[in-house]
Amino acid sequence: MRKLRPKSLKEIVEMYKKQYDENYQLWDGRCSNDVLRELLALPPKASSKQISDVIGNGGWAQHVCAECSTYFSRGVAFGYDAEEVLVCYSCIRKALKL
Numbered sequence: 679m680r681k682l683r684p685k686s687l688k689e690i691v692e693m694y695k696k697q698y699d700e701n702y703q704l705w706d707g708r709c710s711n712d713v714l715r716e717l718l719a720l721p722p723k724a725s726s727k728q729i730s731d732v733i734g735n736g737g738w739a740q741h742v743c744a745e746c747s748t749y750f751s752r753g754v755a756f757g758y759d760a761e762e763v764l765v766c767y768s769c770i771r772k773a774l775k776l
């Protein structure tokens with residue numbers, strides 16, 4: 679089990695650069711360079727929400743909860759590597775009340 683923390687803007691920018699070639703046409707019609715430029719214009723301590731808004735979905739800055747299927751920044755990963763199950767704090771709090 680390990681604690682999940684929000685990914686930093688720097689980490690996400692690096693991941694984004696690896697994922698998309700320059701001038702890649704995205705599904706929503708935007709160009710990857712424009713999204714990258716907007717990401718780099720964010721403050722270094724930008725929130726997961728701010729980063730997700732620029733990219734257009736929560737998949738880069740956040741995790742998906744295995745229990746409630748919503749995006750979250752802070753939670754816990756159970757298991758190891760490919761077997762990992764990610765759960766948000768909200769669901770963990772609910773589980774403690776059972």
Ligand SMILES: [Zn+2]
Pocket residue numbers: 743744745746747748765766767768769
């Ligand atoms: Zn959840």
